[in-house]
Amino acid sequence: MASSKKDYQAFPVEVQNEMGYALGLAQLGAKHPHAKHWKGEGAGIFEIVEDHSGDTYRAVYTVRFVDVVYVLHAFQKKSKSGIKTPQEDVKLIAARLKRAQMDHESRGKS
Numbered sequence: 001m002a003s004s005k006k007d008y009q010a011f012p013v014e015v016q017n018e019m020g021y022a023l024g025l026a027q028l029g030a031k032h033p034h035a036k037h038w039k040g041e042g043a044g045i046f047e048i049v050e051d052h053s054g055d056t057y058r059a060v061y062t063v064r065f066v067d068v069v070y071v072l073h074a075f076q077k078k079s080k081s082g083i084k085t086p087q088e089d090v091k092l093i094a095a096r097l098k099r100a101q102m103d104h105e106s107r108g109k110s
Contacts, residue, residue, distance in 0.1 A: 001096040008074035015050045022048040070100040
């Protein structure tokens with residue numbers, strides 16, 4: 001969704017590889033051992049977190065829709081409040097989830 005692909009492609013290659021593996025598993029209906037439920041948006045939303053060279057990278061994706069995985073947000077964690085995700089990122093994920101729902105419905109999927 002939106003800039004997620006471009007943002008993901010800016011991650012270090014090692015991070016892209018591990019996250020790509022997790023997303024590939026999601027496309028096959030499986031769950032990566034390190035993927036965890038994203039709180040706040042209900043079932044079917046997951047987060048994968050990778051650390052690399054002292055930085056933390058996150059990708060939030062949904063498997064809520066039939067036959068498709070939407071990456072809602074990919075970002076480097078720069079929180080000033082510890083492990084808590086900044087509110088602007090939380091709002092962005094919620095908005096992109098709504099857009100994913102609309103996109104999925106527009107394609108005639110249920």
